[in-house]
Amino acid sequence: MRIGIFEDEYYRYFQPLARLRPIFDLRCGIYLLREKTSIRFPNIPTDYFVRDILKSLMQETYASIRINEVVSSSYLFINARLLADSSFYSFLHSAEDGQYILIDGELAAARLNATHLSLLAFDEEGLLVFPSDDRLKIISYDKPGSKMAHYIWDLISENGKQLIDDFQLSPGSGYCGGQLFEGVHLIKEENIFIGKNSKIYPGVTISAENGQVFIGDEVTIMPNSYIQGPCSLGEKTLIKAGSKIYGNTSIGHNCKIGGEIEGSIIHSFSNKQHDGFLGHAYLGQWVNLGANTNNSDLKNNYSTIKAYANGALTDTGLLFLGLIMGDHSKTGINTMFNTGTMVGIMCNIFGADFPPKYIPDFSWGGKNGLELYKIENALQTAHIVMSRRNQTLSAEMENLIKYYYNQALLNYS
Structure with a gap:
């Protein structure tokens, strides 16, 4: 399995801080958003999925990391906007293939195997498009303590909790x-x-x-x-x-x-x-x-x-x-x-x-x-x-x- 951290169309609401970096390179709490995932999934290779406009910069910055490439038959995709607590990450460790995990109706994570990965696409900006497939199971995670950020100011208002x-x-x-x-x-x-x-x-x-x-x-x-x-x-x-x-x-x-x-x-x-x-x-x-x-x-x-x-x-x-x-x-x-x-x-x-x-x-x-x-x-x-x-x-x-x-x-x- 590999981890895939992906941006979505909400990057527009994180400007101007997301002009020169993907959302997951923003700081909230002690760490950058991507670092929170890497720490919780040590020794699992991670790929990044970003807008096309950032692809060359990311390849230059992270030369050893795959950018916008699906290179495995099994992925746990994690949304770059995720602000999650340890309970949610524990839940992700037990996720099974073919699951979409939603927080308040938004895609927070997806565990996909080769069958589902073949249906992935990229839109005109280079953002991942996740397939609609009856074989995929939708799971709504409703425990308090985790949320999806929607605006740059959400990172400011959530910073205290993320620090703790x-x-x-x-x-x-x-x-x-x-x-x-x-x-x-x-x-x-x-x-x-x-x-x-x-x-x-x-x-x-x-x-x-x-x-x-x-x-x-x-x-x-x-x-x-x-x-x-x-x-x-x-x-x-x-x-x-x-x-x-x-x-x-x-x-x-x-x-x-x-x-x-x-x-x-x-x-x-x-x-x-x-x-x-x-x-x-x-x-x-x-x-x-x-x-x-x-x-x-x-x-x-x-x-x-x-x-x-x-x-x-x-x-x-x-x-x-x-x-x-x-x-x-x-x-x-x-x-x-x-x-x-x-x-x-x-x-x-x-x-x-x-x-x-x-x-x-x-x-x-x-x-x-x-x-x-x-x-x-x-x-x-x-x-x-x-x-x-x-x-x-x-x-x-x-x-x-x-x-x-x-x-x-x-x-x-």
């Missing part, structure tokens, strides 16, 4: 492989994991009273910072002095973090180094927020927040929702964002007052107007930023960015 679930998959609790200087305070240290070669300086308080705290390898937390669980800090991340990181926050690897953060996800390789508030937000990779960048995450009249999804203004049903920003986007100092603001990839936002709540890819400007960010300048900045972290912008990623630039050109023309 993912902590059970981590190496252990009550472990410290790093260096704690005198004056560090750990509250409920049995619910705290500190990775190898991490350094935590005097005056830091880490509280796992409301949920576990996971700190990866080689993390540095500078003096007088406060970390509240549930929370995760990825390896080689730097937490600047006096930072306040509140619960339900996931920060990926190689980030530089300062100021105040609550209920947010920062994917990896991104910077929010300075004072300013980031709440109930999602930042992609290679984002940089200038000093005193702030987002609002609660309306003054306490009504639910509207945000854009697949081009349409949508009532999220949420009281708390802040900034959602795509890869390689930047802000100038003192930039402000309203509740539920969407910023595309490769943007540079600056200036006084609130910019629009929907900012397209490759935008340059702010409240006083947006213009198209020239592709040569955007790519030059990306190359410089990545080289400072000893990373390179790959040929396929650059091609994908150019594709979306051409789409942006059509919107501006």
Whole structure:
């Protein structure tokens, strides 16, 4: 048997974070969505099924993994949007051939043999199309604790629960492989994991009273910072002095973090180094927020927040929702964002007052107007930023960015 993790048509509602990656490479909790499956199915080979636009990039990124190829007579397919607990994964281990497993009427997983696999197809975007066949058994999984994400903001609102679930998959609790200087305070240290070669300086308080705290390898937390669980800090991340990181926050690897953060996800390789508030937000990779960048995450009249999804203004049903920003986007100092603001990839936002709540890819400007960010300048900045972290912008990623630039050109023309 092989595992097949697949995207479906809902990828449209995870933009702009799904522009340059498949849904399963998004972070929710401690891990990326695909990592949750890999950890629970160790030693079982995994194939990825993605949109055609991402196929070349995935082949470049994951050279040893099959992309959009059915190479076995038996598969357990798992939807990339799945946010499941350990009970659901235990259920999947006992799934039998010829079963579709649904959560709230949506395909969460499928166990198929050679007979059914011969009926699989791909649509015009390269997405898997699962067959309708009377021989397939439909099973509705209705135990609480698992759901299908429908929008990018679902990952934000579910992040706290996923952090707690993912902590059970981590190496252990009550472990410290790093260096704690005198004056560090750990509250409920049995619910705290500190990775190898991490350094935590005097005056830091880490509280796992409301949920576990996971700190990866080689993390540095500078003096007088406060970390509240549930929370995760990825390896080689730097937490600047006096930072306040509140619960339900996931920060990926190689980030530089300062100021105040609550209920947010920062994917990896991104910077929010300075004072300013980031709440109930999602930042992609290679984002940089200038000093005193702030987002609002609660309306003054306490009504639910509207945000854009697949081009349409949508009532999220949420009281708390802040900034959602795509890869390689930047802000100038003192930039402000309203509740539920969407910023595309490769943007540079600056200036006084609130910019629009929907900012397209490759935008340059702010409240006083947006213009198209020239592709040569955007790519030059990306190359410089990545080289400072000893990373390179790959040929396929650059091609994908150019594709979306051409789409942006059509919107501006």
